[in-house]
Amino acid sequence: MKRFIEPRLDRFQHTFLRESLDESIGSDNPVRVYDFILSRHDWAEWEGEYPGGGRPSYPPDVMCKLLVYGYSRGIRSSRQLEYACRNNRDFIWLMSGLTPDHDTIADFRRRHILRFKGVFRTTVGACVEAGLVDMKHVAVDGTRVEANNSRRKTGTLSGLKLMLKAIDDRIEKILREAEAEDRREDELYGEGVSPNELPDELKDLTKRKDILEKALRKAQAKTEGAKGMKGKRKDDAEKKRAPYTDPDADVMKDKKGGFAPNYTPWIAGDSKRGIIVGEGVTNDHSDAPHFRDAIEEAEDTTGLEVEQALADGNYPTTENLEYCEEKGIDPCMAPLKTNLERKATKCKHPWPDDVPERAVHADGGTVDGRSIPRGKNGKFDKSAFVYDEKNDRYICPLGHPLTRSGGVRGKRAMYQCKKCKDCPFVKVCTSSMSKRRAVGREADAAIHERHALRMLDDKKLEDYKLRRRTIEPVFGTIKGPQGLRKFLLRNLDYVRGEWSIASAAFNIKRFANILRLANKLAVA
């Protein structure tokens, strides 16, 4: 009896594939799904880029399939893709044996980068047709992905100015040397017959100067905001750094807890089967202002209307809530906590000995003072005061009214209580010398209160759980198996294209997994 399994193939056999290349790829191999879905895309615009004549080009559909399939397998570098085309059976099948070199692959990606948005849309179209998308619950969220810019290649305003000055000096020196060389050659060969062109270094320096100038403009914009600031805040603003390898990126807090040049990609995911229905990238620190873009893109791509929008606590801004009300979308977002509310949960102040723990409520009952939320300063938090819309006043924890006092400060109206003087809680309610507790109300408070009230519904809380279940697998797959933790390309437009490729790859991967599962169940 043999101890070990015998080799299946003889290395010197003339062919190792079975009858055909196609037969060597199983019928359930996901590469077939990539080929099938991407073959549905309209390639006319891509093909129009190649007028013909000269050496034939690689077909754009085949090259695009290579990139999307490569991104789904975590193979993104053009050299690795070139290797895969020569050595991986599934890639050989997908490419029908074509083997473009890495320069061709990289050039193709750069040349067509803005068109990958259309490819992403095709993948969404296929998912809609297959019934994998219903747009009943659409979750919107963003993440951080590192830019192709080292952490060290960032500069402050003063640092960038010094670097630019060094480049200007170097350019001037090269021009002076070139002029002297021209004069010397004029003397040797006669005027106008100079065989020399401007040195390559000058071209590189000019390009570098353009990039640094872009970074400098960004750093200047950041310090603009520091005007009028004093002391540490001004120093901090002036110390802010701008990336100069990819000046479109920005230094932001990343998921590892540090700061690095990053972009903020976002997605809109349909919770029925976790398909991405909208995607984009911003270089803003927050993705919340792009909520409207995400919803509009999702509706435009699928041709369906969003019923409920799920998002985390950064999203229910006044603009986003107003947009939802206008569009008739049900916003299911964690209510936006004010700074005071955040601090209220962290109050460490002990209850003062000379303040009673209980007091009589205006309606005759008693109130436990300790159970009233207190802010960081130890005083009753604003969340303990209830707004009475009908009478335009607040009601304090002891049931006394706070009425409008004075005018409106900025966008806030102020309300004051006139019963504080004799209140046993006055010491833990206000530090005002006048012994009158005041509460401010922002002009947009009503929309937030309506939203917070809606979110108390148990059904809403159940729906809110869908957000995590929809979003986390998407970012987990793109950053995990697909390996997109850092963009390969630079500049916002290119980065957007790369994110579209990754999103298209995710959708087809998801489609293939669902199909495989359905087939398994059908066989069972």
Ligand code: SF4
């Ligand atoms: S101090 Fe004034 S506002 Fe505060 S609980 Fe007492 S009566 Fe109400």
